[in-house]
Amino acid sequence: MKKEFAVIGLGRFGSSVCKELFRLGHDVLAIDQDEEKVQDVLTIATHTAIANATDEKALQSLGIRNFEYVVVAIGDDIQSSILCTLLLKELGVKKVWAKAQSYYHQRVLEKIGADRVVRPERDMGMRMAHHLVSENIVDY
Numbered sequence: 001m002k003k004e005f006a007v008i009g010l011g012r013f014g015s016s017v018c019k020e021l022f023r024l025g026h027d028v029l030a031i032d033q034d035e036e037k038v039q040d041v042l043t044i045a046t047h048t049a050i051a052n053a054t055d056e057k058a059l060q061s062l063g064i065r066n067f068e069y070v071v072v073a074i075g076d077d078i079q080s081s082i083l084c085t086l087l088l089k090e091l092g093v094k095k096v097w098a099k100a101q102s103y104y105h106q107r108v109l110e111k112i113g114a115d116r117v118v119r120p121e122r123d124m125g126m127r128m129a130h131h132l133v134s135e136n137i138v139d140y
């Protein structure tokens with residue numbers, strides 16, 4: 001079934017999430033404050049918007065509360081990541097999935113209501129370790 005997603009922050013991580021959701025046939029609204037980043041995803045998103053995701057009015061005017069899932073893929077700017085996540089939950093978004101870049105960043109995001117927090121480098125490192133071990137078992 002087709003779902004509606006919004007992805008905020010179109011760095012390497014956010015644009016990859018956006019591209020894959022779109023490829024799987026879902027509707028994706030891609031948002032970034034940087035016009036160039038938005039230009040780069042025109043062909044891999046259903047809708048795009050140039051907006052500051054820490055601006056409550058901007059989020060409201062995008063109708064963000066109507067999206068079942070919103071992905072916060074802002075990493076470096078921890079303050080923006082936290083404020084955006086907080087606003088999304090306050091605006092009533094049901095599922096907010098966010099990316100964190102450290103343990104404490106993750107803890108804050110969880111505390112303010114993020115429904116799922118991922119730490120891509122750590123998570124991928126763990127997955128790779130498991131793959132390495134299972135490959136060795138198969139080789140053996």
Ligand code: ATP
Binds near residue numbers: 011034051
């Ligand atoms: P990558 O996924 O490439 O590792 P990153 O972790 O370095 O990204 P950032 O560079 O912090 O993440 O942010 C990713 C994107 O989020 C950037 O394109 C940036 O323009 C966008 N961004 C940051 N703050 C905001 C904001 N307040 N509103 C909208 N977009 C934002």
